[in-house]
Amino acid sequence: MPPFDPRKAYAPQEEGTAFFDDGREIELLHFVYSHPNIEKIRGSPNDVLAAIDEYGRAKKYLMNVGEDKGQIVTSLIADVKPKVMVELGGYVGYSCILFGDAVRKAGGQRYYSFERNPEFAAVIMSLVDIAGLSDTVKVVVGSSDASIQRLFDSGDLKHIDLMFLDHYKPAYTTDLKLCEELGLITKGSVLAADNVVKPGNPPYLEYVRSSTKEKIAKAKEPVKNGFDERFPEKNAKQYAKRVDQEKYSTSKGNPYLVYKSKLIESFEPTGEPDGVEITRCVGEEM
Ligand SMILES: C[S@@+](CC[C@H](N)C(=O)[O-])C[C@H]1O[C@@H](n2cnc3c(N)ncnc32)[C@H](O)[C@@H]1O
Known part of the structure; x- marks a missing residue:
């Protein structure tokens, strides 16, 4: 058998081929539950992750954070030791199981996974249950902005001690601003944003790398929507098409929060270069 080549395994067969939501997420559940090692997999986060990887290699691509970037965030969890960690965008639960397990090992209490697709959320819940992480992980179904607001109101x-952003790219900045406005992000909070190189998220990088002075000036401008021209052209067009279906928070955030932010270069599971932006809130200017 030729050596495993992730570029080939993960490449779409032809342009326009669905990358997700074509039944593969439910097929993954059947794959895991009918796995010959299912009894060994039960209660073992690592074995559940291995089974998800096995499905991704043998069957169909799954848009998971992958090993390289996963390692960056698990190291961050060991360092930050979050009591409460939030992930925006759960898909089938790969990052949720990897990071939820790391949070529990670091003494944390709660890992929230926000996923708006109820079918994907059901897959996450099922795999989290097999992994034995239901005591730590809570899957929240719905659009991230509405879920953040609802959990805050209740x-x-x-x-939020640590937040992993991995959902709809234009919502990174708008959801962060909502969390800021609600006082969920304070000195000591840390953000890890995926895919800031591929496909890229210039508005988010600009925001977390801006000084408070720059943010205060920007906060006076009207809030931009998802078709921000700073996104790469191809993506900006896609976001523009979806603008009527997507809801964004219009929060102005808290421009007085001081961030220290840096890019950690890494790779997508496909082998393509990507990076995780790690941002630490180091204080608040009065
Ligand atoms: C790249 S996938 C997440 C992958 C996952 N974090 C992992 O590494 O295993 C993005 C997910 O975000 C979800 N999503 C997109 N926009 C969202 C929103 N506004 N609120 C909640 N989930 C959202 C999509 O349904 C999709 O499942």
């Missing part, structure tokens, strides 16, 4: 979410 008093379940009072502070």
Whole structure:
């Protein structure tokens, strides 16, 4: 058998081929539950992750954070030791299981996975259950902005120690601003944003790398929507097409928060270059 080549395994067969939501996520569940090692997999986050990887290699591509970037965030979890961690965008639960397990090992209490597609959320819940992580992980179904607001209003979410952003790219900045406005992000909070190189997220990078002075000036301008021209052209067009279906928070955020931010270069599971932007809130200017 030729050596495994992730570029080939993960490449779409032809342009326009669906990358997701074509039934593969439910097929993954059948794959895991009918796995010859299912009894060994039960209660073992690592074995569930290995089974997801096995499906991705043998069957169809799954848009997971992957090993390289996963390692960056698990190291960050060991360092930050978050009591409460939030992920925006759960898909089938790969990052949720990897990071939820790391949060539990670091002594944390809660890992929230926000996923708007109810079928994907059901897959996450099922795999989290097999992994034995249901005591730590809570999957929240719905659009991230509505979920953040609802959990804040109910008093379940009072502070975010670490947030992993991996959902709809234009919503990175708008959701962060909502969290800021609600006081969920304070000195000590850390953000890890995926895909800031591929496909790229210039508006988010600009925001977290701006000084408070720059942010205060920008906060006076009207809030931009998803078709921000700073996104790469191809993506900006896609976001523009979806503008009526997508809802964004219009929060102005808290421009007084001081961030220190840096890019950690890494790779997509396909082998393509990508990076995770790690941003630490180091204070608030009065
Ligand atoms: C790249 S995938 C997440 C991959 C996952 N973090 C992992 O590494 O295993 C992005 C996911 O975000 C979800 N999503 C997109 N926009 C969202 C939103 N506004 N709120 C919640 N989920 C969203 C999509 O349905 C999709 O499942």
